[in-house]
Amino acid sequence: xxxxxxxxxxxxxxxxxxxxxxxxxxxxxxxxxxxxxxxxxxxxxxxxxxxxxxxxxxxxxxxxxxxxxxxxxxxxxxxxxxxxxxxxxxxxxxxxxxxxxxxxxxxxxxxxxxxxxxxxxxxxxxxxxxxxxxxxxxxxxxxxxxxxxxxxxxxxxxxxxxxxxxxxxxxxxxxxxxxxxxxxxxxxxxxxxxxxxxxxxxxxxxxxxxxxxxxxxxxxxxxxxxxxxxxxxxxxxxxxxxxxxxxxxxxxxxxxxxxxxxxxxxxxxxxxxxxx
Numbered sequence: 001x002x003x004x005x006x007x008x009x010x011x012x013x014x015x016x017x018x019x020x021x022x023x024x025x026x027x028x029x030x031x032x033x034x035x036x037x038x039x040x041x042x043x044x045x046x047x048x049x050x051x052x053x054x055x056x057x058x059x060x061x062x063x064x065x066x067x068x069x070x071x072x073x074x075x076x077x078x079x080x081x082x083x084x085x086x087x088x089x090x091x092x093x094x095x096x097x098x099x100x101x102x103x104x105x106x107x108x109x110x111x112x113x114x115x116x117x118x119x120x121x122x123x124x125x126x127x128x129x130x131x132x133x134x135x136x137x138x139x140x141x142x143x144x145x146x147x148x149x150x151x152x153x154x155x156x157x158x159x160x161x162x163x164x165x166x167x168x169x170x171x172x173x174x175x176x177x178x179x180x181x182x183x184x185x186x187x188x189x190x191x192x193x194x195x196x197x198x199x200x201x202x203x204x205x206x207x208x209x210x211x212x213x214x215x216x217x218x219x220x221x222x223x224x225x226x227x228x229x230x231x232x233x234x235x236x237x238x239x240x241x242x243x244x245x246x247x248x249x250x251x252x253x254x255x256x257x258x259x260x261x262x263x264x265x266x267x268x269x270x271x272x273x274x275x276x
Contacts, residue, residue, distance in 0.1 A: 018067055043085060079100075115140070164197045209224065
């Protein structure tokens with residue numbers, strides 16, 4: 001299976017982002033991709049909760065999501081929408097940061113709501129309270145496809161190795177890690193964390209990322225790190241997109257998963273222990 005990772009600079013306009021995604025999906029398909037992956041918050045990058053309230057939709061009413069399901073069917077591809085911000089029916093009005101896996105028939109076959117919220121103060125200028133606007137999910141998700149079993153994660157989940165281990169032990173062979181990573185934490189930790197998750201689990205890790213300075217109609221300007229990454233099950237970096245927007249390709253060889261796990265079968269070596 002040839003996978004294509006889209007590295008984009010989403011704006012806060014879902015319609016603009018839809019046009020960009022449809023164009024890049026078509027380009028990826030022309031280059032032989034049967035599995036296309038987009039970054040976190042592909043539909044809208046915004047730090048303004050008021051703006052999000054105006055432009056985001058319930059999943060069942062989202063025209064951008066519906067159009068991309070149609071694109072997957074048109075091109076007969078598997079499509080991972082790394083995540084969309086979507087409205088929920090929660091009483092407190094918070095959104096969900098939700099990943100969608102779409103089949104070549106255009107059907108949503110799996111959904112995953114980001115579990116770990118990015119509530120951090122990296123620097124005075126790099127402060128985030130994701131949980132103010134988004135409510136966390138509570139369910140880990142694996143999804144079977146003809147080319148391998150996927151474990152779904154989103155961005156800050158990357159710092160929680162037990163989630164990835166649980167996904168791998170539930171059958172995941174490919175970990176999906178879409179992101180809109182901060183430039184500060186990205187430069188310090190992005191590559192090391194992605195390689196660690198691959199090495200610990202013997203999985204491919206596919207991490208499509210947002211990059212650059214994001215156009216916004218209101219609120220603070222957001223910047224993201226880029227460097228969409230593909231890591232092999234043995235830990236080698238197969239592709240690093242750098243900072244430029246574009247498409248990265250990788251041909252997945254699932255035999256590499258079996259080989260890495262045969263050489264170091266750590267997933268079968270868990271032991272009970274006491275304390276601390």
